[in-house]
Amino acid sequence: MTEYFEVILRSIASFGLLLIGTRILGKQTISSMTIFDFVASISLGAIAANVAFNTSVKAYHAMLAFVIYVIIIFTMALISLKSRKARKFFAGDPTIVIENGKIMEKNMKKMRYTIDYLNQQLREKDVFNIEEVLFAILETNGTLTVLRKPQFRNVTKQDLVIPITPESKLPIELIMDGEVIKENLEQNNLTESWLQSELNKRSLVQQNVLYAVLSANGNMYIDTYENHIHSPIDKE
Structure with a gap:
């Protein structure tokens, strides 16, 4: 029973280590990987697995190895930022x-x-x-x-000399899962009363809205919980 408890604790610690290590190393670790990223990820995964269930290896030894690997990878990433030759060495050339x-x-x-x-x-x-x-x-x-x-190549509006509306910002998420995203309203100088008026124009109430987003061109997309689709193509 003690061994089971130890494996549970080690597994939680292993997951925490992987999460912290990935946060430190950045998103490139989980994106499309270069050879260097692949080797780094495999190594970290192997060490984390040993932390989790290899009880013959002392937990603090495996954790120390994990920390050392994170430091090595982080240092190499910093060197790559400073040196183009290092980037070519670690990642290769297209x-x-x-x-x-x-x-x-x-x-x-x-x-x-x-x-x-x-x-x-x-x-x-x-x-x-x-x-x-x-x-x-x-x-x-x-x-x-x-x-x-x-x-x-695909024809663009520029090729056809079609006037375009300039866009200088990303779409703004206003409601998600029926909840107003107040931070987004504040950051974009929008008010809840304005949002409520937009919902009223469409005869909607906030609780019935699954998702609402304001696009860069000023149009608002709203999806409600009730889809009003009588014969859905794909129903699970």
């Missing part, structure tokens, strides 16, 4: 796999990167015809960045 519409087979061979995988990643970018590609670059985190040839 690799061009298509240049001026031509597949760079030598670059692909060095990375053991196949045409099948290239086609898969192109399809993920909505490119089903490789002839549309001007440049394709394999980034250090393994994602593929694609620049289409001019004739295959």
Whole structure:
């Protein structure tokens, strides 16, 4: 029974360590990872697992190793911020796999990167015809960045000389789960009475609103708990 209790405590400590370590190291640890981020995450996970259930390893030894790893990774991240050479060493360089519409087979061979995988990643970018590609670059985190040839790029309002309404701010969330987000109102010089008047215009009450957001162009999107959809396509 004592061992079970110890594993419970160690598991809670392990989760806390991972959470604190990730907060210290930043969001890049959980985003699309570079080789360095991958090695760091695997190492931290392995140490945290040992903290949780490997009772043959003293808890404070594993915790000390975890702290040392966090310090090493954090230090390397700081060095990378200061030095471009360090960034290249830890994360590597992006690799061009298509240049001026031509597949760079030598670059692909060095990375053991196949045409099948290239086609898969192109399809993920909505490119089903490789002839549309001007440049394709394999980034250090393994994602593929694609620049289409001019004739295959999406037309923009600028291309068509269509007037646009300038936008200088992000959408503002006003209500979530039926609760008014007062901080957002205050930060954007909005009042609850103004919000209430907007709801009144739509014959709504706050308690019935699941989500309300004010877009950058001034339009308000409101979703209520009652959807009024008699035959939903997907119902769980």
